Amino acid sequence: MIDCQGKLAVLYEGQGDISAYQQLAEKLQLPFYQSFNDDTLENFFLSWREGSLSLIDRNNLKSSLSVEIEHRPGEQLSWPIAKTGALAQALGRKTKTVVDATAGWGQDSLAMFRMGYVVLSLERSPVMAELLADGFKRLQQLAWVQQLNLAPPQLQVGNAIEILEKLEFKPxxxxxxxxFPPKRKKSALAKKSIMVLRDLVGDDMDKAELFSTALKATGKRVVVKSPDYAEPLGGKPNESFQGKLLRYDVYLK
Ligand SMILES: C[S@@+](CC[C@H](N)C(=O)[O-])C[C@H]1O[C@@H](n2cnc3c(N)ncnc32)[C@H](O)[C@@H]1O
Known part of the structure:
Protein backbone atom coordinates (compact mmCIF):
# COMPACT_ATOMS: atom_id res chain seq x y z
CA MET A 1 0.00 0.00 0.00
CA ILE A 2 1.34 3.41 -0.92
CA ASP A 3 0.80 6.27 1.49
CA CYS A 4 1.30 9.17 -0.93
CA GLN A 5 -1.18 8.55 -3.76
CA GLY A 6 -2.05 11.82 -5.50
CA LYS A 7 0.61 13.75 -3.59
CA LEU A 8 3.82 12.42 -5.08
CA ALA A 9 5.31 11.42 -8.43
CA VAL A 10 8.73 10.44 -9.74
CA LEU A 11 10.32 13.13 -11.91
CA TYR A 12 13.12 12.59 -14.45
CA GLU A 13 15.13 15.77 -14.81
CA GLY A 14 17.04 14.79 -17.94
CA GLN A 15 20.14 13.42 -16.26
CA GLY A 16 21.24 9.90 -15.44
CA ASP A 17 19.78 6.52 -16.23
CA ILE A 18 16.06 6.92 -16.86
CA SER A 19 15.36 3.27 -16.09
CA ALA A 20 16.24 3.79 -12.41
CA TYR A 21 13.48 6.42 -12.23
CA GLN A 22 11.00 4.17 -14.02
CA GLN A 23 11.81 1.30 -11.66
CA LEU A 24 11.36 3.53 -8.62
CA ALA A 25 7.96 4.72 -9.91
CA GLU A 26 6.91 1.14 -10.53
CA LYS A 27 8.10 -0.06 -7.13
CA LEU A 28 6.26 2.72 -5.29
CA GLN A 29 3.28 2.67 -7.71
CA LEU A 30 3.71 6.37 -8.43
CA PRO A 31 3.18 8.35 -11.65
CA PHE A 32 6.34 8.95 -13.66
CA TYR A 33 7.03 12.22 -15.51
CA GLN A 34 9.85 12.89 -17.94
CA SER A 35 9.74 16.63 -17.29
CA PHE A 36 7.97 19.06 -15.00
CA ASN A 37 4.61 20.13 -16.27
CA ASP A 38 2.30 22.70 -14.68
CA ASP A 39 -0.64 20.37 -15.26
CA THR A 40 0.66 17.74 -12.83
CA LEU A 41 -1.44 17.53 -9.70
CA GLU A 42 1.18 16.22 -7.30
CA ASN A 43 2.77 18.52 -4.72
CA PHE A 44 5.99 16.53 -4.36
CA PHE A 45 8.42 14.75 -6.64
CA LEU A 46 11.15 12.19 -6.11
CA SER A 47 14.28 12.60 -8.20
CA TRP A 48 18.03 12.00 -7.92
CA ARG A 49 19.98 15.21 -7.46
CA GLU A 50 23.77 15.19 -7.10
CA GLY A 51 23.70 11.48 -6.37
CA SER A 52 21.06 11.69 -3.63
CA LEU A 53 17.48 10.55 -3.87
CA SER A 54 15.63 13.78 -3.11
CA LEU A 55 12.17 15.03 -2.38
CA ILE A 56 11.21 18.18 -4.26
CA ASP A 57 8.38 20.54 -3.39
CA ARG A 58 6.58 21.79 -6.52
CA ASN A 59 6.41 25.28 -4.99
CA ASN A 60 10.18 25.45 -4.78
CA LEU A 61 11.60 23.23 -7.49
CA LYS A 62 15.15 24.44 -6.94
CA SER A 63 15.50 23.19 -3.39
CA SER A 64 15.16 19.59 -2.31
CA LEU A 65 15.41 17.39 0.76
CA SER A 66 17.34 14.18 1.15
CA VAL A 67 18.66 12.13 4.08
CA GLU A 68 21.61 14.11 5.44
CA ILE A 69 24.48 11.80 6.26
CA GLU A 70 27.27 14.20 7.16
CA HIS A 71 28.25 15.13 10.70
CA ARG A 72 26.28 18.09 12.04
CA PRO A 73 28.00 21.49 12.11
CA GLY A 74 30.25 21.70 15.15
CA GLU A 75 30.24 17.93 15.71
CA GLN A 76 33.57 16.13 16.23
CA LEU A 77 34.76 14.67 12.91
CA SER A 78 35.56 11.26 14.31
CA TRP A 79 33.79 8.02 15.17
CA PRO A 80 32.39 7.36 17.65
CA ILE A 81 31.76 10.91 18.79
CA ALA A 82 31.29 11.61 22.49
CA LYS A 83 28.03 10.47 24.02
CA THR A 84 26.99 13.86 25.35
CA GLY A 85 23.78 15.85 25.32
CA ALA A 86 20.17 15.11 26.19
CA LEU A 87 19.75 12.30 23.64
CA ALA A 88 22.74 10.33 24.96
CA GLN A 89 21.62 10.90 28.55
CA ALA A 90 18.18 9.57 27.71
CA LEU A 91 19.56 6.52 25.92
CA GLY A 92 21.50 5.65 29.07
CA ARG A 93 25.15 4.95 29.83
CA LYS A 94 24.93 1.18 29.44
CA THR A 95 22.91 1.13 26.23
CA LYS A 96 24.59 -0.45 23.20
CA THR A 97 21.72 -1.55 20.94
CA VAL A 98 18.86 0.74 19.89
CA VAL A 99 15.81 0.14 17.71
CA ASP A 100 14.69 3.46 16.23
CA ALA A 101 11.07 2.51 15.55
CA THR A 102 10.13 5.77 13.77
CA ALA A 103 13.10 6.48 11.52
CA GLY A 104 11.63 9.25 9.28
CA TRP A 105 14.50 11.30 7.82
CA GLY A 106 16.98 9.17 9.79
CA GLN A 107 18.50 12.08 11.68
CA ASP A 108 18.14 10.48 15.11
CA SER A 109 19.24 7.04 13.80
CA LEU A 110 22.32 8.68 12.30
CA ALA A 111 23.08 10.73 15.42
CA MET A 112 23.00 7.45 17.39
CA PHE A 113 25.15 5.70 14.77
CA ARG A 114 27.75 8.48 15.04
CA MET A 115 27.79 8.02 18.82
CA GLY A 116 28.63 4.34 18.28
CA TYR A 117 25.30 2.67 19.08
CA VAL A 118 24.24 -0.35 17.03
CA VAL A 119 21.03 0.88 15.39
CA LEU A 120 18.13 -0.90 13.70
CA SER A 121 15.85 1.64 11.98
CA LEU A 122 12.18 0.92 11.27
CA GLU A 123 10.01 2.94 8.90
CA ARG A 124 6.55 2.15 7.58
CA SER A 125 6.28 4.73 4.81
CA PRO A 126 7.66 3.07 1.66
CA VAL A 127 8.64 6.51 0.34
CA MET A 128 10.58 7.51 3.46
CA ALA A 129 12.13 4.04 3.46
CA GLU A 130 13.46 4.61 -0.10
CA LEU A 131 14.96 7.95 0.94
CA LEU A 132 16.52 6.31 4.01
CA ALA A 133 17.89 3.35 2.06
CA ASP A 134 19.50 5.80 -0.36
CA GLY A 135 21.00 7.80 2.53
CA PHE A 136 22.36 4.71 4.29
CA LYS A 137 23.87 3.52 0.98
CA ARG A 138 25.61 6.89 0.54
CA LEU A 139 26.84 6.68 4.14
CA GLN A 140 28.35 3.26 3.45
CA GLN A 141 30.34 4.81 0.58
CA LEU A 142 31.92 7.61 2.66
CA ALA A 143 35.68 7.26 3.01
CA TRP A 144 35.70 7.35 6.83
CA VAL A 145 32.93 4.76 7.07
CA GLN A 146 34.86 2.43 4.76
CA GLN A 147 38.19 3.05 6.49
CA LEU A 148 36.67 2.12 9.85
CA ASN A 149 34.78 -0.78 8.26
CA LEU A 150 31.49 0.39 9.78
CA ALA A 151 28.04 -0.85 8.90
CA PRO A 152 25.36 1.86 8.60
CA PRO A 153 22.13 1.42 10.55
CA GLN A 154 20.10 -1.54 9.35
CA LEU A 155 16.75 -0.64 7.83
CA GLN A 156 13.55 -2.64 8.04
CA VAL A 157 10.44 -1.44 6.22
CA GLY A 158 7.08 -2.02 7.85
CA ASN A 159 4.86 -1.14 10.77
CA ALA A 160 6.99 -1.09 13.91
CA ILE A 161 4.06 -2.38 15.97
CA GLU A 162 4.15 -5.62 13.99
CA ILE A 163 7.95 -5.79 13.72
CA LEU A 164 8.48 -5.22 17.47
CA GLU A 165 5.96 -7.94 18.35
CA LYS A 166 8.10 -10.45 16.45
CA LEU A 167 11.55 -9.06 17.30
CA GLU A 168 14.01 -11.88 17.91
CA PHE A 169 16.27 -9.96 20.29
CA LYS A 170 15.76 -7.56 23.17
CA PRO A 171 17.39 -4.21 22.34
CA PHE A 180 2.63 14.83 17.15
CA PRO A 181 0.01 17.31 15.97
CA PRO A 182 1.53 20.81 15.75
CA LYS A 183 0.73 23.27 18.55
CA ARG A 184 -0.50 25.85 16.08
CA LYS A 185 -1.83 25.04 12.63
CA LYS A 186 1.24 26.27 10.83
CA SER A 187 4.08 26.33 13.26
CA ALA A 188 6.75 28.73 12.15
CA LEU A 189 9.17 26.73 14.27
CA ALA A 190 8.64 23.37 12.59
CA LYS A 191 11.54 22.33 10.41
CA LYS A 192 10.86 22.16 6.68
CA SER A 193 11.71 18.43 6.62
CA ILE A 194 9.16 17.69 9.35
CA MET A 195 6.47 19.83 7.69
CA VAL A 196 6.99 17.93 4.44
CA LEU A 197 6.87 14.62 6.32
CA ARG A 198 3.60 15.62 7.95
CA ASP A 199 2.15 16.51 4.53
CA LEU A 200 3.21 13.14 3.16
CA VAL A 201 2.52 10.67 5.95
CA GLY A 202 0.23 12.60 8.33
CA ASP A 203 0.09 12.33 12.13
CA ASP A 204 0.82 8.99 13.74
CA MET A 205 -2.54 8.15 15.30
CA ASP A 206 -1.43 4.77 16.67
CA LYS A 207 1.45 6.08 18.81
CA ALA A 208 -0.13 4.87 22.09
CA GLU A 209 -0.19 1.30 20.76
CA LEU A 210 3.35 1.71 19.47
CA PHE A 211 4.45 2.78 22.94
CA SER A 212 2.86 -0.18 24.74
CA THR A 213 4.31 -2.63 22.19
CA ALA A 214 7.74 -1.01 22.57
CA LEU A 215 7.62 -1.34 26.35
CA LYS A 216 6.96 -5.08 26.02
CA ALA A 217 9.65 -5.57 23.36
CA THR A 218 12.51 -3.62 24.91
CA GLY A 219 15.20 -5.14 27.09
CA LYS A 220 15.66 -2.13 29.36
CA ARG A 221 14.08 1.15 28.31
CA VAL A 222 11.90 3.09 25.92
CA VAL A 223 12.80 6.68 25.07
CA VAL A 224 10.12 8.95 23.60
CA LYS A 225 11.07 12.20 21.92
CA SER A 226 8.23 14.70 21.96
CA PRO A 227 7.65 18.41 21.52
CA ASP A 228 7.86 20.17 24.88
CA TYR A 229 4.15 21.12 24.76
CA ALA A 230 2.96 17.48 24.37
CA GLU A 231 1.75 15.27 27.23
CA PRO A 232 4.10 12.34 27.95
CA LEU A 233 3.07 9.47 25.67
CA GLY A 234 3.25 6.72 28.29
CA GLY A 235 2.16 8.61 31.40
CA LYS A 236 4.66 9.81 33.99
CA PRO A 237 8.16 8.90 32.78
CA ASN A 238 10.95 7.63 35.07
CA GLU A 239 13.21 10.43 33.84
CA SER A 240 13.04 13.32 31.39
CA PHE A 241 15.79 15.20 29.61
CA GLN A 242 15.15 18.60 28.12
CA GLY A 243 16.40 19.52 24.65
CA LYS A 244 15.70 22.62 22.57
CA LEU A 245 11.87 22.82 22.34
CA LEU A 246 11.70 19.08 22.90
CA ARG A 247 11.89 16.46 25.61
CA TYR A 248 13.18 12.92 25.86
CA ASP A 249 10.97 10.90 28.24
CA VAL A 250 12.55 7.72 29.55
CA TYR A 251 10.49 4.69 30.62
CA LEU A 252 12.42 1.94 32.35
CA LYS A 253 11.23 -1.62 32.13
C1 LIG B 1 8.54 12.57 13.33
S1 LIG B 1 9.09 11.40 12.16
C2 LIG B 1 10.60 10.82 12.82
C3 LIG B 1 11.77 11.72 12.54
C4 LIG B 1 13.09 11.05 12.87
N1 LIG B 1 13.27 10.84 14.28
C5 LIG B 1 14.26 11.81 12.30
O1 LIG B 1 15.24 12.01 13.03
O2 LIG B 1 14.22 12.18 11.11
C6 LIG B 1 8.06 10.00 12.39
C7 LIG B 1 8.29 8.88 11.37
O3 LIG B 1 7.92 7.65 11.98
C8 LIG B 1 7.22 6.86 11.07
N2 LIG B 1 6.34 5.99 11.87
C9 LIG B 1 5.37 6.39 12.73
N3 LIG B 1 4.77 5.34 13.30
C10 LIG B 1 5.37 4.23 12.78
C11 LIG B 1 5.18 2.84 12.97
N4 LIG B 1 4.22 2.35 13.78
N5 LIG B 1 6.00 1.99 12.30
C12 LIG B 1 6.97 2.47 11.48
N6 LIG B 1 7.18 3.78 11.24
C13 LIG B 1 6.39 4.65 11.89
C14 LIG B 1 6.47 7.86 10.19
O4 LIG B 1 6.15 7.29 8.93
C15 LIG B 1 7.49 9.00 10.09
O5 LIG B 1 8.33 8.81 8.97
Missing part, protein backbone atom coordinates in the same frame (compact mmCIF):
# COMPACT_ATOMS: atom_id res chain seq x y z
CA UNK A 172 18.69 -2.18 25.26
CA UNK A 173 16.51 0.70 24.11
CA UNK A 174 13.57 1.29 21.79
CA UNK A 175 13.44 4.89 20.60
CA UNK A 176 10.20 6.55 19.48
CA UNK A 177 9.75 9.88 17.74
CA UNK A 178 6.22 9.72 16.33
CA UNK A 179 4.54 12.66 14.67
Missing amino acids: DCIYLDPM
Whole structure:
Protein backbone atom coordinates (compact mmCIF):
# COMPACT_ATOMS: atom_id res chain seq x y z
CA MET A 1 0.00 0.00 0.00
CA ILE A 2 1.34 3.41 -0.92
CA ASP A 3 0.80 6.27 1.49
CA CYS A 4 1.30 9.17 -0.93
CA GLN A 5 -1.18 8.55 -3.76
CA GLY A 6 -2.05 11.82 -5.50
CA LYS A 7 0.61 13.75 -3.59
CA LEU A 8 3.82 12.42 -5.08
CA ALA A 9 5.31 11.42 -8.43
CA VAL A 10 8.73 10.44 -9.74
CA LEU A 11 10.32 13.13 -11.91
CA TYR A 12 13.12 12.59 -14.45
CA GLU A 13 15.13 15.77 -14.81
CA GLY A 14 17.04 14.79 -17.94
CA GLN A 15 20.14 13.42 -16.26
CA GLY A 16 21.24 9.90 -15.44
CA ASP A 17 19.78 6.52 -16.23
CA ILE A 18 16.06 6.92 -16.86
CA SER A 19 15.36 3.27 -16.09
CA ALA A 20 16.24 3.79 -12.41
CA TYR A 21 13.48 6.42 -12.23
CA GLN A 22 11.00 4.17 -14.02
CA GLN A 23 11.81 1.30 -11.66
CA LEU A 24 11.36 3.53 -8.62
CA ALA A 25 7.96 4.72 -9.91
CA GLU A 26 6.91 1.14 -10.53
CA LYS A 27 8.10 -0.06 -7.13
CA LEU A 28 6.26 2.72 -5.29
CA GLN A 29 3.28 2.67 -7.71
CA LEU A 30 3.71 6.37 -8.43
CA PRO A 31 3.18 8.35 -11.65
CA PHE A 32 6.34 8.95 -13.66
CA TYR A 33 7.03 12.22 -15.51
CA GLN A 34 9.85 12.89 -17.94
CA SER A 35 9.74 16.63 -17.29
CA PHE A 36 7.97 19.06 -15.00
CA ASN A 37 4.61 20.13 -16.27
CA ASP A 38 2.30 22.70 -14.68
CA ASP A 39 -0.64 20.37 -15.26
CA THR A 40 0.66 17.74 -12.83
CA LEU A 41 -1.44 17.53 -9.70
CA GLU A 42 1.18 16.22 -7.30
CA ASN A 43 2.77 18.52 -4.72
CA PHE A 44 5.99 16.53 -4.36
CA PHE A 45 8.42 14.75 -6.64
CA LEU A 46 11.15 12.19 -6.11
CA SER A 47 14.28 12.60 -8.20
CA TRP A 48 18.03 12.00 -7.92
CA ARG A 49 19.98 15.21 -7.46
CA GLU A 50 23.77 15.19 -7.10
CA GLY A 51 23.70 11.48 -6.37
CA SER A 52 21.06 11.69 -3.63
CA LEU A 53 17.48 10.55 -3.87
CA SER A 54 15.63 13.78 -3.11
CA LEU A 55 12.17 15.03 -2.38
CA ILE A 56 11.21 18.18 -4.26
CA ASP A 57 8.38 20.54 -3.39
CA ARG A 58 6.58 21.79 -6.52
CA ASN A 59 6.41 25.28 -4.99
CA ASN A 60 10.18 25.45 -4.78
CA LEU A 61 11.60 23.23 -7.49
CA LYS A 62 15.15 24.44 -6.94
CA SER A 63 15.50 23.19 -3.39
CA SER A 64 15.16 19.59 -2.31
CA LEU A 65 15.41 17.39 0.76
CA SER A 66 17.34 14.18 1.15
CA VAL A 67 18.66 12.13 4.08
CA GLU A 68 21.61 14.11 5.44
CA ILE A 69 24.48 11.80 6.26
CA GLU A 70 27.27 14.20 7.16
CA HIS A 71 28.25 15.13 10.70
CA ARG A 72 26.28 18.09 12.04
CA PRO A 73 28.00 21.49 12.11
CA GLY A 74 30.25 21.70 15.15
CA GLU A 75 30.24 17.93 15.71
CA GLN A 76 33.57 16.13 16.23
CA LEU A 77 34.76 14.67 12.91
CA SER A 78 35.56 11.26 14.31
CA TRP A 79 33.79 8.02 15.17
CA PRO A 80 32.39 7.36 17.65
CA ILE A 81 31.76 10.91 18.79
CA ALA A 82 31.29 11.61 22.49
CA LYS A 83 28.03 10.47 24.02
CA THR A 84 26.99 13.86 25.35
CA GLY A 85 23.78 15.85 25.32
CA ALA A 86 20.17 15.11 26.19
CA LEU A 87 19.75 12.30 23.64
CA ALA A 88 22.74 10.33 24.96
CA GLN A 89 21.62 10.90 28.55
CA ALA A 90 18.18 9.57 27.71
CA LEU A 91 19.56 6.52 25.92
CA GLY A 92 21.50 5.65 29.07
CA ARG A 93 25.15 4.95 29.83
CA LYS A 94 24.93 1.18 29.44
CA THR A 95 22.91 1.13 26.23
CA LYS A 96 24.59 -0.45 23.20
CA THR A 97 21.72 -1.55 20.94
CA VAL A 98 18.86 0.74 19.89
CA VAL A 99 15.81 0.14 17.71
CA ASP A 100 14.69 3.46 16.23
CA ALA A 101 11.07 2.51 15.55
CA THR A 102 10.13 5.77 13.77
CA ALA A 103 13.10 6.48 11.52
CA GLY A 104 11.63 9.25 9.28
CA TRP A 105 14.50 11.30 7.82
CA GLY A 106 16.98 9.17 9.79
CA GLN A 107 18.50 12.08 11.68
CA ASP A 108 18.14 10.48 15.11
CA SER A 109 19.24 7.04 13.80
CA LEU A 110 22.32 8.68 12.30
CA ALA A 111 23.08 10.73 15.42
CA MET A 112 23.00 7.45 17.39
CA PHE A 113 25.15 5.70 14.77
CA ARG A 114 27.75 8.48 15.04
CA MET A 115 27.79 8.02 18.82
CA GLY A 116 28.63 4.34 18.28
CA TYR A 117 25.30 2.67 19.08
CA VAL A 118 24.24 -0.35 17.03
CA VAL A 119 21.03 0.88 15.39
CA LEU A 120 18.13 -0.90 13.70
CA SER A 121 15.85 1.64 11.98
CA LEU A 122 12.18 0.92 11.27
CA GLU A 123 10.01 2.94 8.90
CA ARG A 124 6.55 2.15 7.58
CA SER A 125 6.28 4.73 4.81
CA PRO A 126 7.66 3.07 1.66
CA VAL A 127 8.64 6.51 0.34
CA MET A 128 10.58 7.51 3.46
CA ALA A 129 12.13 4.04 3.46
CA GLU A 130 13.46 4.61 -0.10
CA LEU A 131 14.96 7.95 0.94
CA LEU A 132 16.52 6.31 4.01
CA ALA A 133 17.89 3.35 2.06
CA ASP A 134 19.50 5.80 -0.36
CA GLY A 135 21.00 7.80 2.53
CA PHE A 136 22.36 4.71 4.29
CA LYS A 137 23.87 3.52 0.98
CA ARG A 138 25.61 6.89 0.54
CA LEU A 139 26.84 6.68 4.14
CA GLN A 140 28.35 3.26 3.45
CA GLN A 141 30.34 4.81 0.58
CA LEU A 142 31.92 7.61 2.66
CA ALA A 143 35.68 7.26 3.01
CA TRP A 144 35.70 7.35 6.83
CA VAL A 145 32.93 4.76 7.07
CA GLN A 146 34.86 2.43 4.76
CA GLN A 147 38.19 3.05 6.49
CA LEU A 148 36.67 2.12 9.85
CA ASN A 149 34.78 -0.78 8.26
CA LEU A 150 31.49 0.39 9.78
CA ALA A 151 28.04 -0.85 8.90
CA PRO A 152 25.36 1.86 8.60
CA PRO A 153 22.13 1.42 10.55
CA GLN A 154 20.10 -1.54 9.35
CA LEU A 155 16.75 -0.64 7.83
CA GLN A 156 13.55 -2.64 8.04
CA VAL A 157 10.44 -1.44 6.22
CA GLY A 158 7.08 -2.02 7.85
CA ASN A 159 4.86 -1.14 10.77
CA ALA A 160 6.99 -1.09 13.91
CA ILE A 161 4.06 -2.38 15.97
CA GLU A 162 4.15 -5.62 13.99
CA ILE A 163 7.95 -5.79 13.72
CA LEU A 164 8.48 -5.22 17.47
CA GLU A 165 5.96 -7.94 18.35
CA LYS A 166 8.10 -10.45 16.45
CA LEU A 167 11.55 -9.06 17.30
CA GLU A 168 14.01 -11.88 17.91
CA PHE A 169 16.27 -9.96 20.29
CA LYS A 170 15.76 -7.56 23.17
CA PRO A 171 17.39 -4.21 22.34
CA ASP A 172 18.69 -2.18 25.26
CA CYS A 173 16.51 0.70 24.11
CA ILE A 174 13.57 1.29 21.79
CA TYR A 175 13.44 4.89 20.60
CA LEU A 176 10.20 6.55 19.48
CA ASP A 177 9.75 9.88 17.74
CA PRO A 178 6.22 9.72 16.33
CA MET A 179 4.54 12.66 14.67
CA PHE A 180 2.63 14.83 17.15
CA PRO A 181 0.01 17.31 15.97
CA PRO A 182 1.53 20.81 15.75
CA LYS A 183 0.73 23.27 18.55
CA ARG A 184 -0.50 25.85 16.08
CA LYS A 185 -1.83 25.04 12.63
CA LYS A 186 1.24 26.27 10.83
CA SER A 187 4.08 26.33 13.26
CA ALA A 188 6.75 28.73 12.15
CA LEU A 189 9.17 26.73 14.27
CA ALA A 190 8.64 23.37 12.59
CA LYS A 191 11.54 22.33 10.41
CA LYS A 192 10.86 22.16 6.68
CA SER A 193 11.71 18.43 6.62
CA ILE A 194 9.16 17.69 9.35
CA MET A 195 6.47 19.83 7.69
CA VAL A 196 6.99 17.93 4.44
CA LEU A 197 6.87 14.62 6.32
CA ARG A 198 3.60 15.62 7.95
CA ASP A 199 2.15 16.51 4.53
CA LEU A 200 3.21 13.14 3.16
CA VAL A 201 2.52 10.67 5.95
CA GLY A 202 0.23 12.60 8.33
CA ASP A 203 0.09 12.33 12.13
CA ASP A 204 0.82 8.99 13.74
CA MET A 205 -2.54 8.15 15.30
CA ASP A 206 -1.43 4.77 16.67
CA LYS A 207 1.45 6.08 18.81
CA ALA A 208 -0.13 4.87 22.09
CA GLU A 209 -0.19 1.30 20.76
CA LEU A 210 3.35 1.71 19.47
CA PHE A 211 4.45 2.78 22.94
CA SER A 212 2.86 -0.18 24.74
CA THR A 213 4.31 -2.63 22.19
CA ALA A 214 7.74 -1.01 22.57
CA LEU A 215 7.62 -1.34 26.35
CA LYS A 216 6.96 -5.08 26.02
CA ALA A 217 9.65 -5.57 23.36
CA THR A 218 12.51 -3.62 24.91
CA GLY A 219 15.20 -5.14 27.09
CA LYS A 220 15.66 -2.13 29.36
CA ARG A 221 14.08 1.15 28.31
CA VAL A 222 11.90 3.09 25.92
CA VAL A 223 12.80 6.68 25.07
CA VAL A 224 10.12 8.95 23.60
CA LYS A 225 11.07 12.20 21.92
CA SER A 226 8.23 14.70 21.96
CA PRO A 227 7.65 18.41 21.52
CA ASP A 228 7.86 20.17 24.88
CA TYR A 229 4.15 21.12 24.76
CA ALA A 230 2.96 17.48 24.37
CA GLU A 231 1.75 15.27 27.23
CA PRO A 232 4.10 12.34 27.95
CA LEU A 233 3.07 9.47 25.67
CA GLY A 234 3.25 6.72 28.29
CA GLY A 235 2.16 8.61 31.40
CA LYS A 236 4.66 9.81 33.99
CA PRO A 237 8.16 8.90 32.78
CA ASN A 238 10.95 7.63 35.07
CA GLU A 239 13.21 10.43 33.84
CA SER A 240 13.04 13.32 31.39
CA PHE A 241 15.79 15.20 29.61
CA GLN A 242 15.15 18.60 28.12
CA GLY A 243 16.40 19.52 24.65
CA LYS A 244 15.70 22.62 22.57
CA LEU A 245 11.87 22.82 22.34
CA LEU A 246 11.70 19.08 22.90
CA ARG A 247 11.89 16.46 25.61
CA TYR A 248 13.18 12.92 25.86
CA ASP A 249 10.97 10.90 28.24
CA VAL A 250 12.55 7.72 29.55
CA TYR A 251 10.49 4.69 30.62
CA LEU A 252 12.42 1.94 32.35
CA LYS A 253 11.23 -1.62 32.13
C1 LIG B 1 8.54 12.57 13.33
S1 LIG B 1 9.09 11.40 12.16
C2 LIG B 1 10.60 10.82 12.82
C3 LIG B 1 11.77 11.72 12.54
C4 LIG B 1 13.09 11.05 12.87
N1 LIG B 1 13.27 10.84 14.28
C5 LIG B 1 14.26 11.81 12.30
O1 LIG B 1 15.24 12.01 13.03
O2 LIG B 1 14.22 12.18 11.11
C6 LIG B 1 8.06 10.00 12.39
C7 LIG B 1 8.29 8.88 11.37
O3 LIG B 1 7.92 7.65 11.98
C8 LIG B 1 7.22 6.86 11.07
N2 LIG B 1 6.34 5.99 11.87
C9 LIG B 1 5.37 6.39 12.73
N3 LIG B 1 4.77 5.34 13.30
C10 LIG B 1 5.37 4.23 12.78
C11 LIG B 1 5.18 2.84 12.97
N4 LIG B 1 4.22 2.35 13.78
N5 LIG B 1 6.00 1.99 12.30
C12 LIG B 1 6.97 2.47 11.48
N6 LIG B 1 7.18 3.78 11.24
C13 LIG B 1 6.39 4.65 11.89
C14 LIG B 1 6.47 7.86 10.19
O4 LIG B 1 6.15 7.29 8.93
C15 LIG B 1 7.49 9.00 10.09
O5 LIG B 1 8.33 8.81 8.97
